[in-house]
Amino acid sequence: MRIADTSDLWWKNAVVYCVDVDKYLDDDGDGVGDLTGLARRLPYLADLGVTCLWLMPFYSTPGRDNGYDVSDYYGVDARLGTHGDVVELIRTAEDRGIRVIVDLVMNHTSDKHPWFVSARRSRTSPYRDFYVWRDEIPDDPRETQFPGEEDGVWEWDEKTEQYFLHSFYSHQPDLNAENPAVRRELAKVMGFWLQLGVSGFRVDAVPSFVSSPERREPQRDHDVLKALRRFAQRRSSDAMLVGEVNVPHEEQAAYFGEDGDGELHMQFDFASNQALYLSLAREDPAPLRASLESRPPIATISQWANFVRNHDELTLDQLSEDERAEVFDAFAPEESMRVFGRGIRRRLPPMLGGDPRRVRLVYSLLFSLPGTPVLLYGEEIGMGENLDIDERDAVRVPMQWRPEGGFSTAPPSKHPLPAPTGAYGPAHVNVQDQLLAGDSLFAFVRGLARSYRQSPEIGWGELEITPVSAPSVLGHAVSTDESRFVALHNFAGEPVRFEVELGEEPPGTELVCLASGESWPVTGGTVTMALDGYGARRMRVCRPGDGRLR
Known part of the structure; x- marks a missing residue:
């Protein structure tokens, strides 16, 4: 494949950084992070190499689900700032070469949203059909997204004497996507934020949005989301939609569409994320290799979004029961580290016992796998979690800027959540110290x-699984007509020496390490090299006369 004009496909090789605004930096000293504080840190993000800033919900909210309980799609949470602050953040980010995308929560609203307040007031409300109501619970209802927290997905409303659907919490009634009026309202929301300058949306809980209220399985017809994508691109030709689609690879193909004309430009690769942790638990790349090979082919205008951790639990729902038990035993041996029976509420470094070799191995992989890397705030410095906090909030701790914390000048009692303590507290893990250390995790991630x-x-090439003679090493290449990138990652703690099969290459071809400049001759399509325990190399194939820098 030859790389053509990429101006409208900026997401193909972006570096995405997810920020929870109220936990990033408090500018006014009230104890809550805000948009002006985030704007102050844009130079830091530009230095890190971020090119796309993903803002988690900053809309008006009662605050019962970290902002995902939206009470006004057009409003800004007064704790975080104003519309003027949003526009200033977008403009300042653009000056730094950083685009901004925002969360689009289409599956549900807060029960405090004016639509639902009106809908539950009377069965004749003009907003009644904005939500899903039934006289009786269906015989085969969907399962709740939060087992152990919710008993089901249908909630009885005393005033109007009907059940309403809530796929998530009972205070988050599902919107009725089959109602054309709902679709028009969601399009208006997208148009509003595109007009203010955002470059796209992270679409929340996509499979739930397109599924039928009466059945567990998704609808075959994805026209609702397709229409919203077409609307976004009419308003802004380079608008991008990245979807939270936690389904097996074969089901994700429908969301991309046959020629990339589906409802989403990018999708998070949950299957490979879960396979990664199984590979880490076994010190064997085979599960991850198999998952990567199972990715369906996608069009040039489509893309995979790769991630290590996100702001939710580390879900393991696509693993078998035995596989999930393996990962739990390795990385969440205590029940308090688990949530919903399917996930882990920890960040990466504590899961890996703080071993810097393994942590760097994982981030090297993140920036090597075909697709676009997505970082959660604080990953670049190796932040940990606070298990004293309930549920998924354990990983949503405030950003650690300085040894004393640095998130806010207000007393910790006023912060949204308490910081981790012990080895992962701000005194030991913070930006200030790592900016001054050339061998820090921050410096490593910035180099990646x-x-x-x-x-x-x-970001643009096609995946090749590269044969390697050592079972513990994952070898893969990503190629275009102009160049070829090769990565090798040793999942085991023991050093290995092995051969890599690259196929036919011209005499004089070398494999050159991007970090060190060290080179290895390619002889007969084969390269012999060694890796330390949990070692990794990211390289480029350099052919004679191709004029490429090492």
């Missing part, structure tokens, strides 16, 4: 982001 941006084939 730089080499990723200099290696367009990772």
Whole structure:
């Protein structure tokens, strides 16, 4: 594949950074992070190599689900700032070469949203059909997204004497996507934020949005979301939609569409994320290799979004019961570390016992796998979780800027959540110290982001699983017509020496390490090299006369 004009496909080789605004930096000293505080840190993000800032919900909200309980899609949470602050953040980010995307919560609203307040007031309300109501619970209802927290997905409303659907919490009634008026309202919401300058949306809980209220399985017809994508691109030709689609790979193909004309430009690869943790638990790349090979082919204008951790639990629902038990035993041995019976509420470094070799191995993989890397705030410095906090909020701790915390000048009692303590507290893990250390995790991740941006084939090329003679090593290449990127990652703690099969290459071809400049001759299509325990190399194939920098 030859790389053509990429101006409207900016997401193909972006570096995405997810921020929870109220936990990033408090500018006015009230104890809550805000949009002006985030704007102050844009130079930091630009230095890290971020090119796309993903804002978690900052809309008006009662605050019962970290902002995902929206009470006004057009409003800004007064604790975080104003519309003027949003526009200033977008403009300042653009000056730094950073685009901004925002969460689009289409599946449900808060029960405090004016639509639902009106809908539950009377069966004749003009907003009644904005939600899903039934006289009786269906015989085969969907399962709740939060087992152990909710008994089901149908809630009885005393005033109007009907049940309403809530796929998530009972205070988050599902919107009725089959209602054309709902679709028009959601399109208006997208148009509003596109007009203010955002470059796209992270679409929340996509499978739930397109599924039938009466059945567990998704609808075959995805026209609702397709229409919203077409609307977004009419308003802004380079608008991008990235979807939270936690389903097996074969089901994700429908969301991309046959020629990339489906409802989403990008999808998070949950299947490979879960396979990664199984591979880490076994110190064997085979599960991850198999998952990568099972990715369906996608069009040039489509893309995979790769991630290590997100702001929710580390869900393991696509693993078998035995596989999930393996990952639990390795990384969440205590029941308090688990949630919903399917997930882990920890960040990566504590799961890996703080071993810097393994942590760096994982982030090297993140910036090597075909697709677009997505970081959660604080990953770049190796932040941990606070298990004293309930549920998924354990990983949503305030950003650690300085040894004393640095998130806010207000007393910790006023902060949204308490910081981790012990080895992962701010005294030991913070930005200030890592900016001054050339061998810090921050410096390592910044180097990965730089080499990723200099290696367009990772975002644009096609995956090849590269044969390697050592079972513990995952070898893969990503190629375009112009270049070829090769990565090797040793999942075991023991050093290995092995051969890599690259196929036919011209005499004089070398494999050159992007980090060190070290090179290895390619002889007869084969390269012999060694890796330390949990070691990794990211390389480029350099052919004689191709004029490429090492």
